[in-house]
Amino acid sequence: MGMAAPESLLICEHCDTVYQRRPLVRGEVARCARCMAELERHQGLSVNAMLALVLTAMIVFVQANMWPIVTLGLNGQFSGTTLWGMIITMWQQQAQVVSVLAAFTLFFFPLVKMLTLGWLLWFGRQGRRAPGFVPLMVALHRLGPWTMSEVFVLGALVAIVKAHNYFDVVADPGIYAYAALTLLITIFAGVDLRQLWDHTAERPA
Amino acid sequence: MNSLPRAAELGLISCHTCGLTCRDTGGDDMACPRCGSALHRRKPDSYMRAWALLIAGFLLYIPANVLPIMRTASLNDIDDNTIISGVVELWVKGSPDLAVIVFTASIVVPMLKFLSLSVLLVTSQRGSGWARVQRAKIYRLVEFIGYWSMLDVFVVALLTALVRFGLLSLVEPLPGVIFFGLTVVLTMLASMSFDPRLIWDGRDTDD
Numbered sequence: 001m002g003m004a005a006p007e008s009l010l011i012c013e014h015c016d017t018v019y020q021r022r023p024l025v026r027g028e029v030a031r032c033a034r035c036m037a038e039l040e041r042h043q044g045l046s047v048n049a050m051l052a053l054v055l056t057a058m059i060v061f062v063q064a065n066m067w068p069i070v071t072l073g074l075n076g077q078f079s080g081t082t083l084w085g086m087i088i089t090m091w092q093q094q095a096q097v098v099s100v101l102a103a104f105t106l107f108f109f110p111l112v113k114m115l116t117l118g119w120l121l122w123f124g125r126q127g128r129r130a131p132g133f134v135p136l137m138v139a140l141h142r143l144g145p146w147t148m149s150e151v152f153v154l155g156a157l158v159a160i161v162k163a164h165n166y167f168d169v170v171a172d173p174g175i176y177a178y179a180a181l182t183l184l185i186t187i188f189a190g191v192d193l194r195q196l197w198d199h200t201a202e203r204p205a
Numbered sequence: 206m207n208s209l210p211r212a213a214e215l216g217l218i219s220c221h222t223c224g225l226t227c228r229d230t231g232g233d234d235m236a237c238p239r240c241g242s243a244l245h246r247r248k249p250d251s252y253m254r255a256w257a258l259l260i261a262g263f264l265l266y267i268p269a270n271v272l273p274i275m276r277t278a279s280l281n282d283i284d285d286n287t288i289i290s291g292v293v294e295l296w297v298k299g300s301p302d303l304a305v306i307v308f309t310a311s312i313v314v315p316m317l318k319f320l321s322l323s324v325l326l327v328t329s330q331r332g333s334g335w336a337r338v339q340r341a342k343i344y345r346l347v348e349f350i351g352y353w354s355m356l357d358v359f360v361v362a363l364l365t366a367l368v369r370f371g372l373l374s375l376v377e378p379l380p381g382v383i384f385f386g387l388t389v390v391l392t393m394l395a396s397m398s399f400d401p402r403l404i405w406d407g408r409d410t411d412d
Contacts, residue, residue, distance in 0.1 A: 007225075007226070009217070009226040010226070011212050011217065011219035011224075011226055013219065013221075013224070013401075014341055014344075014345070014401045014402065015211070015341065015401065015402055015404065015405040016211045016212040016213065016219065016402045016405065017209045017210070017211055017212075018209075018210050018211065018212055018215055018217060018226075033209060034209050034338075034405065035337070035338060035341040035401075035404075035405065036338055036341065036342065037341065037345060069363070070363070070367060071367075072367050072368065074370050074373060074374060075373065077370055077373070079367055079368070079369045079370060080367070081363070081366035081367050085366050086362050086363055086365070086366035087362075089362075089365055089366040089369075090362050090365060090366070090378060093365055093377055093378050094378070095362075095365075095378040095382060095383055097383045097386055097387065098358055098361070098362055098378060098382060098383060098386050099362075101355075101358065101386050101390070102358075102359065102362055105355070106359075134239075134240055134241060137223065137240060138222055138223075138240055138241070138242060141222050141223070144397075145348075145351070145352050145393065145397075146352075148352055148355055148359075151352060151353055151355050151356055151359060152359050154306070154353075154356055155355075155356050155357075155358075155359030155360045155362075155363060156359070156363055157303070158295075158303055158306070158307060158356065158360045159359075159360045159363040159364050159367065161295070161300050161303050162291075162294075162295065162298075162360070162364065163364065163367060163368065165298050166374065167368070167374075194223060194224050197223055197224075197225070197239060197240075
């Protein structure tokens with residue numbers, strides 16, 4: 001075992017147990033025998049499929065941010081908002097911390113994540129490493145759990161139900177765009193982006 | 206379980222950033238040859254950082270619950286809501302299902318985090334071999350569900366932006382929501398600082 005090449009070994013991130021890597025069949029998940037954590041799963045999406053998903057997510061993301069999310073009505077008056085309307089209102093209402101949290105977790109981080117992925121995959125489909133591949137891969141890893149669009153969708157649902165007791169509520173296109181975005185994020189949740197290290201040759205584009 | 210060798214026994218380190226298997230050359234400033242990140246056998250200062258962030262998060266969780274998070278003002282009525290009164294309102298007004306979801310995200314998940322991370326930290330520091338697999342599973346659960354606690358923060362933000370009817374009806378954020386948002390961030394950082402490998406590092410008594 002001591003002679004094995006590093007790429008052929010897999011170390012459990014949760015307990016440091018070392019395994020010999022083996023190819024997985026469709027739908028298979030390799031689990032650590034010591035701590036039961038997931039070691040690796042079969043990656044069913046090709047680079048092209050991932051790129052298509054990222055491009056779709058970008059389009060949906062633009063719509064989710066431009067279109068109003070919900071409109072409330074009260075005695076003939078109407079009031080709606082977009083994501084940025086919400087971020088700006090929170091800033092004006094002395095809740096700058098919340099405003100900044102929302103701006104980063106719902107706008108900047110998801111945006112950076114999609115643009116970075118799109119860039120890496122665009123070159124990746126030709127088996128090449130994009131300019132800035134290494135720092136961008138590190139940045140993607142650091143972004144980790146700090147994108148929260150799917151939490152926001154559930155929050156919007158709760159807000160709608162709460163408002164429904166006092167106002168007429170009209171769901172606007174933005175909320176559907178967000179729902180679609182959540183679906184895409186869920187599909188992506190099973191994708192291990194680290195496979196891009198193996199997919200691409202070790203030479204700059 | 207000697208058939209399952211651990212990285213340290215083989216002189217290996219797994220890069221925490223890109224996952225590459227690297228040789229442990231013994232220095233203090235090793236870097237991953239693939240991604241350039243600093244290599245660590247364990248996350249640096251894991252116990253100290255995790256404890257500090259967890260305690261800070263807990264301290265902020267107190268005002269987050271005691272102080273109101275949202276004010277609803279209409280012509281003849283001002284109503285300040287705390288996290289728990291918001292849950293009760295949802296329940297009473299006929300959405301018990303959503304009340305359960307909000308209660309879980311805002312109360313159960315943060316409490317589970319404080320409790321389970323404290324237990325994980327104490328047991329790992331003592332090198333305990335107790336229920337290792339279960340402790341590892343709890344840690345992964347906490348990591349997975351942690352950020353859903355931001356739910357209530359987004360609810361307040363969205364209602365504030367939506368309910369703008371001047372004197373007739375107005376929603377304003379109150380300081381509790383800021384404390385709560387910070388609690389969620391701090392507890393996320395705390396669980397990221399904890400190194401689950403430490404669960405398995407104590408006296409070798411597994412199973």
